[in-house]
Amino acid sequence: MDPTRPQMTLADIARLAGVGSATASRALNNDKGVSAQTRQRVLNVAAQYSYVVSPEAVRLAKGKLGRVAVVAPHLSRWFFGEMVEGIETVFRDAGIDVLLYFVGSLEDRRAFFEKLPARRKVDAVIVVGFPVEEAERARLELLNVNIVAAGGQHEVYPNVCIDDYRAGRQAMDHLLFLGHRRIGMIEAVDLDQPTEPSGRSSAYREALKESKLPLDPELVVSAPWGGEQGAQAMDALLSLKTPPTAVYAHSDEVAVGAMRSIRRAGLRIPEDISIVGIDDHPVASLVDLTTIRQPVRSQGELAAQMVLALLEGKTLPEREITVSTQLIVRSTTAPPRQDPSQISS
Amino acid sequence: MDPTRPQMTLADIARLAGVGSATASRALNNDKGVSAQTRQRVLNVAAQYSYVVSPEAVRLAKGKLGRVAVVAPHLSRWFFGEMVEGIETVFRDAGIDVLLYFVGSLEDRRAFFEKLPARRKVDAVIVVGFPVEEAERARLELLNVNIVAAGGQHEVYPNVCIDDYRAGRQAMDHLLFLGHRRIGMIEAVDLDQPTEPSGRSSAYREALKESKLPLDPELVVSAPWGGEQGAQAMDALLSLKTPPTAVYAHSDEVAVGAMRSIRRAGLRIPEDISIVGIDDHPVASLVDLTTIRQPVRSQGELAAQMVLALLEGKTLPEREITVSTQLIVRSTTAPPRQDPSQISS
Numbered sequence: 001m002d003p004t005r006p007q008m009t010l011a012d013i014a015r016l017a018g019v020g021s022a023t024a025s026r027a028l029n030n031d032k033g034v035s036a037q038t039r040q041r042v043l044n045v046a047a048q049y050s051y052v053v054s055p056e057a058v059r060l061a062k063g064k065l066g067r068v069a070v071v072a073p074h075l076s077r078w079f080f081g082e083m084v085e086g087i088e089t090v091f092r093d094a095g096i097d098v099l100l101y102f103v104g105s106l107e108d109r110r111a112f113f114e115k116l117p118a119r120r121k122v123d124a125v126i127v128v129g130f131p132v133e134e135a136e137r138a139r140l141e142l143l144n145v146n147i148v149a150a151g152g153q154h155e156v157y158p159n160v161c162i163d164d165y166r167a168g169r170q171a172m173d174h175l176l177f178l179g180h181r182r183i184g185m186i187e188a189v190d191l192d193q194p195t196e197p198s199g200r201s202s203a204y205r206e207a208l209k210e211s212k213l214p215l216d217p218e219l220v221v222s223a224p225w226g227g228e229q230g231a232q233a234m235d236a237l238l239s240l241k242t243p244p245t246a247v248y249a250h251s252d253e254v255a256v257g258a259m260r261s262i263r264r265a266g267l268r269i270p271e272d273i274s275i276v277g278i279d280d281h282p283v284a285s286l287v288d289l290t291t292i293r294q295p296v297r298s299q300g301e302l303a304a305q306m307v308l309a310l311l312e313g314k315t316l317p318e319r320e321i322t323v324s325t326q327l328i329v330r331s332t333t334a335p336p337r338q339d340p341s342q343i344s345s
Numbered sequence: 346m347d348p349t350r351p352q353m354t355l356a357d358i359a360r361l362a363g364v365g366s367a368t369a370s371r372a373l374n375n376d377k378g379v380s381a382q383t384r385q386r387v388l389n390v391a392a393q394y395s396y397v398v399s400p401e402a403v404r405l406a407k408g409k410l411g412r413v414a415v416v417a418p419h420l421s422r423w424f425f426g427e428m429v430e431g432i433e434t435v436f437r438d439a440g441i442d443v444l445l446y447f448v449g450s451l452e453d454r455r456a457f458f459e460k461l462p463a464r465r466k467v468d469a470v471i472v473v474g475f476p477v478e479e480a481e482r483a484r485l486e487l488l489n490v491n492i493v494a495a496g497g498q499h500e501v502y503p504n505v506c507i508d509d510y511r512a513g514r515q516a517m518d519h520l521l522f523l524g525h526r527r528i529g530m531i532e533a534v535d536l537d538q539p540t541e542p543s544g545r546s547s548a549y550r551e552a553l554k555e556s557k558l559p560l561d562p563e564l565v566v567s568a569p570w571g572g573e574q575g576a577q578a579m580d581a582l583l584s585l586k587t588p589p590t591a592v593y594a595h596s597d598e599v600a601v602g603a604m605r606s607i608r609r610a611g612l613r614i615p616e617d618i619s620i621v622g623i624d625d626h627p628v629a630s631l632v633d634l635t636t637i638r639q640p641v642r643s644q645g646e647l648a649a650q651m652v653l654a655l656l657e658g659k660t661l662p663e664r665e666i667t668v669s670t671q672l673i674v675r676s677t678t679a680p681p682r683q684d685p686s687q688i689s690s
Contacts, residue, residue: 067444074430076627076642081426085419088447097466099412100445102433121442227631256631263633282421283628286572286601288608297421 017045065123067097068307071112072128073104077225077253078281079296083128083151086300094308096123103130113139124307126150127157128300130190146310150303151296158310160302160321162294167325168203168248170292171276174327175246176211179335180274183208184219184244186233186254191224200250200278219244223254230257238265245273245336252277252284252291259287259332270334280328290333293326362390410468412442413652416457417473418449422570422598423626424641428473428496431645439653441468448475458484469652471495472502473645475535491655495648496641503655505647505666507639512670513548513593515637516621519672520591521556524680525619528553529564529589531578531599536569545595545623564589568599575602583610590618590681597622597629597636604632604677615679625673635678638671 014024019038027034027042034042070087072080088098099122103109113136122145129151132140137156140147149159175183185204187197208215218240223233230249237243238261249255255277262273269275277284280293302321309316359369364383372379372387379387415432417425433443444467448454458481467490474496477485482501485492494504520528530549532542553560563585568578575594582588583606594600600622607618614620622629625638647666654661 070445075420075426075433076423076430077426078421078423081420081422084445085421085447088420088445092447098445100415100429100433100443102430102437227627231631253627256628260631260633282572282598283601286576286605287632288605 013042013045017042064311065121066095067099067122068304069099069101069122069125070128071101071103071125073109073130074102075100079151079279080129082296083300086297087126087128087150087304088300090301090304090308096308109136116140116143123311124148126303126307127152128303132157146307148303148306148310150299158306158316158319160299160306160323162299162325163322164199165203165206166199167278167292167294168200168250169207170325170327171248171278172203172207174276174290174329174333175248175274176207178246178274178333180244180246181213181336182216182219182242182244182246184221184237184247186230186237186247186249186258187220187222188225188229188250188254189222198250204248225251225254227253227257227260230254231261232257234258234261238262238267243273246333247273247275249275249277252279252281252289255289255291255332256281256283256287259289269332271337274333274336276333278325284328285330288331290330291328293328295323299323358387358390362387409656410466411440412444412467413649414444414446414467414470415473416446416448416470418454418475419447420445424496424624425474427641428645431642432471432473432495432649433645435646435649435653441653454481461485461488468656469493471648471652472497477502491652493648493651493655495644503651503661503664505644505651505668507644507670508667509544510548510551511544512623512637512639513545513595514552515670515672516593516623517548517552519621519635519674519678520593520619521552523591523619523678525589525591526558526681527561527564527587527589527591528558529566529582529592531575531582531592531594531603532565532567533570533574533595533599534567543595549593570596570599572598572602572605575599576606577602579603579606583607583612588618591678592618592620594620594622597624597626597634600634600636600677601626601628601632604634614677616682619678619681621678623670629673630675633676635675636673638673640668644668 010024011021013028014021017024019027019042023034023038024042026032027039028046068091070084072084074080075084084100091098101112103112116139124146125140125143127147127149131152132149147157149157150161152159152161172183185201187201204220205215219237221233221236223229230253233254234247234257237247247258249258255275258275259269262269262275267273275289277289277291278294280291284291302323306316355369356366358373359366362369364372364387368379368383369387371377372384373391413436415429417429419425420429429445436443446457448457461484469491470485470488472492472494476497477494492502494502495506497504497506517528530546532546549565550560564582566578566581568574575598578599579592579602582592592603594603600620603620604614607614607620612618620634622634622636623639625636629636647668651661
């Protein structure tokens with residue numbers, strides 16, 4: 001690279017080709033009103049100096065930016081990286097660029113949405129994996145662009161997600177089918193945005209109710225998403241007078257952390273305690289974790305396809321796409337041991 | 346959102362404020378030559394219609410785009426997500442947007458670099474985690490922007506990385522110190538870009554040589570980066586007539602895969618086989634894996650800070666920043682068992 005070489009401007013190209021700037025511009029943009037001979041002369045000069053038309057200028061003139069913003073809380077967690085990769089793949093094929101914004105903390109989020117209307121830089125916004133608050137929604141609407149949500153339920157925007165209640169039921173029904181009667185739940189929560197209990201939590205309560213099992217509040221522990229937090233939550237469950245024989249964790253990362261606590265307590269999985277997660281994170285197969293698989297990359301791809309349809313002015317056949325989840329049985333779940341106290345209960 | 350409401354143009358604002366477009370533009374950009382009264386009238390109209398100056402237009406005029414491209418092979422792997430998160434954090438504070446491009450396959454990479462000079466959209470490029478080939482370098486240079494590499498060694502560009510040889514030696518020296526004499530290596534390779542053996546590989550050979558231990562080629566297995574591939578490579582090592590008593594894996598993901606193979610073979614870690622990885626991936630602490638920690642997010646932050654310095658026209662104090670790595674001993678490494686055949690050798 002030669003950082004001292006200034007970039008050629010349109011005026012430079014026009015001067016070297018012996019035409020006016022307007023003519024040079026028309027020639028480069030393949031617009032009408034320029035003779036074939038003049039056009040060729042301008043293109044030759046441009047090629048000689050590796051000059052390319054600024055895509056900005058062309059797009060601005062056409063009123064389309066060719067860029068979409070992706071707003072996500074993180075990237076370091078697999079779910080978000082995988083989702084963004086799916087989104088980018090579709091937009092790349094469509095010649096659209098992806099601008100990436102992280103809004104990890106509540107403070108970041110507030111700042112981002114506050115400044116948002118000044119960012120007239122994108123044709124659409126995809127919000128990944130978090131619910132949008134009322135105030136944020138108002139700022140988004142000032143942008144006057146299309147908004148799609150991925151990996152989270154949003155009644156107001158077109159969205160792609162899994163059915164959290166159904167995923168939770170798949171996990172709980174598997175444990176109940178194996179014969180577990182004392183089941184713990186590690187409920188993942190986002191401390192930055194306390195929301196109403198998700199479908200993953202109500203699935204636990206409904207499954208117990210349908211099986212006519214009591215709801216023991218000490219068997220439910222809340223923890224922020226993440227492995228270390230899952231480990232701490234599991235420590236709490238293990239310290240109970242009667243620990244559970246099985247645990248349903250809201251995510252695989254939480255479950256893998258919980259597995260460490262079980263192992264460190266000298267207990268065996270699944271002989272002493274069964275555990276099931278949600279996601280089918282790549283690490284799940286490596287630690288032989290039973291889980292509920294969700295297709296993450298597809299959710300990103302589908303959300304991006306929704307945006308493309310909206311940008312083309314099409315009406316979406318479905319405003320909400322729910323992708324299906326699936327029980328993957330590995331070796332962390334088994335029937336409970338034949339403990340007399342459990343049998344008699 | 347009301348997708349039917351057209352965005353206001355500068356001409357609309359000018360007309361509503363009763364001034365010409367040039368005056369409206371000057372008023373909105375806070376340029377000279379507009380009376381306070383006129384400026385206020387234009388701003389009032391703009392506020393009324395939520396009109397904001399297109400940042401494109403302002404930046405184009407100033408010759409700076411306020412955008413940097415980040416080119417990475419993936420996002421779904423933790424290393425890349427964490428790195429991009431570090432980069433974005435620094436640029437967000439500087440008011441610079443991040444455009445994200447994935448070039449996972451060799452085909453994607455070729456297409457990306459081929460089209461590159463036409464993408465006059467960014468002020469700089471950060472290449473994350475892969476070596477840049479000669480032909481790609483030529484295309485990058487046509488862009489005439491600053492280029493910085495992160496997470497990989499690049500002699501030609503300013504870069505931030507770890508010392509791969511040193512990281513490998515930390516892993517090997519730990520195993521040798523514990524008394525292992527028959528050590529296997531799972532060498533991670535990128536099938537898409539066969540390059541010369543990395544420092545991580547030469548560290549293995551040098552460490553054995555210094556300890557006057559023979560180099561047994563059957564103890565070195567190459568595998569693509571990833572857990573499943575690590576598991577397969579470990580199967581090969583376990584099928585040897587005399588398997589190793591310890592394994593050095595080029596990454597934690599590879600190591601966690603290898604742990605599954607060891608476990609499935611009915612062997613105990615570390616009693617029967619020790620294993621060490623590189624990264625300190627979040628999963629390492631959850632599976633109690635001994636590893637060599639590298640600060641990934643910091644590498645992204647430092648690379649972004651280099652770009653900021655270059656954009657400000659500063660000379661970099663160092664063109665190559667090497668961040669240090671650190672042995673984290675957990676419970677997957679221990680001295681080898683007192684096997685008579687090993688002692689006598």
